[in-house]
Amino acid sequence: QVQLVESGGGLVQAGGSLRLSCAASGSIFSINAMGWYRQTPGKQRVLVATITGGGFTNYADSVKGRFTISRDNAKNTVYLERNSLKPEDTAVYYCNAAITATRADLLRVRSDYWGQGTHVPVSS
Numbered sequence: 001q002v003q004l005v006e007s008g009g010g011l012v013q014a015g016g017s018l019r020l021s022c023a024a025s026g027s028i029f030s031i032n033a034m035g036w037y038r039q040t041p042g043k044q045r046v047l048v049a050t051i052t053g054g055g056f057t058n059y060a061d062s063v064k065g066r067f068t069i070s071r072d073n074a075k076n077t078v079y080l081e082r083n084s085l086k087p088e089d090t091a092v093y094y095c096n097a098a099i100t101a102t103r104a105d106l107l108r109v110r111s112d113y114w115g116q117g118t119h120v121p122v123s124s
Helices: none
Strands: 002-007 018-026 028-039 046-051 057-059 067-072 077-082 091-102 108-114 118-120
Touching: 002 091, 002 108, 018 028, 018 091, 018 118, 028 067, 028 077, 046 067, 046 077, 057 067, 077 091
Parallel strands: none
Antiparallel strands: 002 018, 018 077, 028 046, 028 091, 046 057, 067 077, 091 108, 091 118
């Protein structure tokens, strides 16, 4: 069983900074791409940033130059450093990871996993 647990959320003022973390745990064989998505009420979940196992990154245009995604492979953790925050960055942030896990029958299966989401409001 694999779990993704996010942390680091909380209220921040516009212009401020906040780092989100997401740690994967369980019967993990390997982790490929990891990423962050966000969702606001009534809208679809959208990509914020992704990072491959080799460290290649991709960002939504709305966060380029302000957000930085990174990962610590030894800790199975992905981070999202968010700077110059704007009220429109307010959303529920979800981490995502493509993980190959070892099942109880020792079969390795690759699946997409999501964190539980963390609400991160930015006040104006």
